Amino acid sequence: MTEPVRSGYARPVPSLDVDRILADPNVRIVVCCGSGGVGKTTTAAALALRAAERHGRRTVVLTIDPARRLAQSLGLTELDNTPRQVKEIDAGEAGGELHAMMLDMKRTFDEVVLTHTDPVRAAEIFANPFYQAMSSTFSGTQEYMAMEKLGQLHARGEWDLIVVDTPPSRSALDFLDAPARLARFLDGRMLRLLLAPARAGGRSMFTLVTASFNVFTKVVQKIIGAQLLTDLSGFVAALDSMFGGFRQRAEQTYRILQARETAFLLVAAPEPDAVREAAFFARRLSEERMPLAGLVLNRVHHTAVDLSAERTLAAAAELDELGGHEATAEALRVHAALAQQTAREQSVAAVFTDAFPGVPTVEVTAQPADIHDVDGLRTVGDALSRR
Amino acid sequence: MPGSEQDPRAAWPARLHVVTGKGGTGKTSVAAALALGLAAGGRRTLLVEVEGRQGIAELFETEPLPYEERRIATAAGGGEVRALAVDAELALLEYLDLFYKLGAAGRALRKVGAIDFATTIAPGMRDVLLTGKVKEATTRTAEGRRVYHAVVLDAPPTGRIGRFLNVTAETARLAKMGPIKTQSEGVAALLRSPMTSVHVVTLLEEMPVQETVDAINELTALGIPIGKLIVNATRPPLLADARVTQAELRRGLAAAGLPTERGVVAGLHAEAKAHQTRRALEESLRLDLAELGRPMVELPLLPEGVDRASLDKLTAALLTPQ
Incomplete structure (x- = not known):
């Protein structure tokens, strides 16, 4: 891990030893994050396959939105939210297993609701148009549900290693921000304001803002109509019973992500946007005291011919x-x-490596064709571990 | 001359150009290049982003854009490109102010988190606000003339574009009547009219092409007018049909006075082979795209990367009849 690597960087960059992470029994979760279009899903799948085949670990890979052919190669023909064993692997004597699943955001949300409330309440919530809108389109729902699913898989204790692919967000940071945002929202002042009149006593600490709240109610009624407001307070009242549970779970998952059993891998391609996102993320992980294991720089070009x-x-x-x-x-x-292209990629990548000289890095050479079978994933796994 | 037959902009007749594409395909650069091209010759265009990424500011190396239309570049022949980063919360306040004269009460709403709440609980509403602002800019007039000759929207990526543009469906679930419904119907009418054109940016790589095909099918089903397929970062057609041998390379290297040792010859040979493999794949992807039956525009790969100077090359390629 301390062996300095070659290449045109201004200073030697420590090289990332993927096998050491995958083989370490204390590492239970690997999170692959980065901006869209950098090969996160392929990287996650290749790492999980390698953990199963080379390191004998019972591994599950949680994918969010895999390319159709890659999903098929993992036997993921439907979005059923349950890990399925991938049979076509060659675990040899190591005895590992690979399971794969695709996240079903809506179903995961439904499960959360069912866990936290009784069936009658749950039915009310499911029928509410706000729930329907929020569970399928709220911009943070996918991130929150990915976290939730990760928490569930972790709690079941069935896996040696969970590899998580993160959603193709606007920004890579959404994965970290969305759960807190959703929890804040569900726990928030607005919801309590809406609930306040319904609560015992009627008088609350919100008197100060009641004036503007009345404006709010009026405006909402004017803009969206009274029916909508009824639906809204119904939704809010139904959710009330679940606030504590929601926040607690988000906090639990956050703590797991801060623990030593987790390894974050940043995935980037040598493009300015992707590298900038990776740098934001690295800064953020360090602020949150979350363990950054290294950077996977995908789709890097090399030349063996020394002619300018x-x-x-x-x-x-x-x-x-x-x-x-x-x-x-x-x-x-x-x-x-x-x-x-090689020269340009090196200078783009240096933006990250100069800012984070201590972050171990591995470069994966661009493949002439896309990956959509287990053999291809194995090749990527070899490239990731520089074998 | 605007309107003349020679005008290359005739190939881009819409007033609202929506540019989408898979993440990483360069849609922000393409949108910026198009805004520059359509502004040439003394026109004015507006380049809009809606995802809070500040991609335009990055590209033009300026301060982060506020929610305010600002001149960001001048185009050939005295044209002007303005840029706007639309923020859903501010758009809602602006909207409330416009229709309900809220003033200070609106700001108070923001303080207690009402705006955040409203746009969170009804996510479709966020998109109506964003597209609503785009519509307003597209149709805005001053002294009887349109303020912008064209508006170019750096839109959400292909995976989200259908939902983003299909505003009525999203809000219809929540708002059965009232101004929100009226507003979203107005936006939907513009988006389905010939004034709008959705362009999809792709690379000659498998996933972006697959997402392009999916997005075209989705938009077609929604009745939203599709413009061009923009194939970004294409390479010159080198070694198209040639079979390259090591012996030939060695002779050529010798003739050019370059080293002819085995490492160089074998290395160049391997690079030529890899290039041809890649090319064959690109050709088959190009055929997949052609099958969609849409006009295609190819933009060159810019080895130096995209900055303000190299954007002009993309602009020139966009406006060159192909």
Whole structure:
């Protein structure tokens, strides 16, 4: 892990030893996070496969929104919210298992409601249009439910290792923020305001804001109509019984994420947006005292030919003049483009590695084609562990 | 000249251009390049973002954008691009102020968290507010003339675009009547009219192409007009049909005065092979896209990355008839 790696970085970057993490029996959760389109799902699936095949661990991978063909290769043909064993793996004598599941956000939310309230209340909640809107479209619901599912899988204690892919959010930070936001919301001042008249005594500590609250009620009635307000207070009253439970669970999951059994892996591609998001996330993890294990830099290009782009392009132009060497000239231009891309990627990646010189990093070379079978995932796993 | 047959902007007739694409395909750069192109020749365009990412500010290397239309760039021939980052909460306050003259009471609502509450509990409402603001800018007039020749929206990614644009369906569930319903119907009418065009940005990679196909099908089913497929970051067609041998490379390297040792020859050979594998895959993806039967525009890969200077190259490519 301290072995310095090569490459064009300004200073040596410690290299990330993925196998050490996957083999460590004290590591029970690996969270892959990063912005959209950087290969998070593939990375999560490849790590889980490797943990099962190489390290004999009973592993479950929780995917959020996998590409169709990748899902199929894991036997995930339907979104049924239950881990299914992936049979096509080669665990050999290590004796590991791989299970995979796709998150069903709505169903997970329903389960949470059922856990925290009686069946009659639950039925009322399910029928409320606000619940329906919120459980399927609230922008933080997917993140919250991913956390919830992680908490459930962890609580069952059936797994040696849980690998989590995080939702394709607007921002990678949503995964950390949404649960708190939802808990704050469900526990919030507005909800208590709406409930206040219904509560015993009527008078509350909210007298100070009651004036603006009355404006609020009026405006809401004006804008969205009285029926809506009835639905809303029905929803709020029904949820009231669950506040404590919601917040407690969010806090529990947060604590698990801060524990030593968890390893966060940032996933990025050498693109400015992805690297910037990774840097935000790294800063945030450190503020939250959550354990950052390293950075996986996907889709990196390399060249083994030590010829600069300028020199190669000049040579190609020379061959054009000479004539008769069309194929070589084009091959040189292919190399020049690769050399330029490599240089650019190194300078983009340096934005992260300069800011976080201590974060172990592994680069995964860009594959010529996409991954959609177990063999492909195995290859990615090898690349991740630099074997 | 605007309106003349030579005008390259004739290929982009809509007034509201919605630019979507899978994350990482470069939709913000494409949206910015389009806003610059449509502003050329003394016009004015508005570039809008709605996801709070401050992607426009990053691209133009400015301070984070406020909820306010600001000039962000000048275009060729005296045009102007303004930019706006729409914030749902502020849009709601603006809306309340406009229709209910709330003033200070609106600010008080914000203080107690009412606005956050309203946009959280009814997520569809957030999208109505965001698209509502876009509609307002698109149709705004001053002294009988449109304020913006075109509005370009850096929209949510393909995975969310259908839900984002299908505003009436989302709000109909909650608001059966009242101004919210009227507002969302107005937005829906604009989004389904020929004034709107949704462009999908993709790369020649499997997942972005798959998401493009899915998004086109979804938008078609919703009756939302689809514009162009914009294929970003394409590479020049090198080594199209050539079979490259190591012997040939060695001769060529020698002729160009480059080293001919085995490592260089084998390395270049391997790179050429990998390039051809990638190219074959790209060709088949290009065919998948062509099957969608939409006009396609290809933009070059910019090896130096995208900044204000290189945006002009994308603009030129967008406006070049293909």
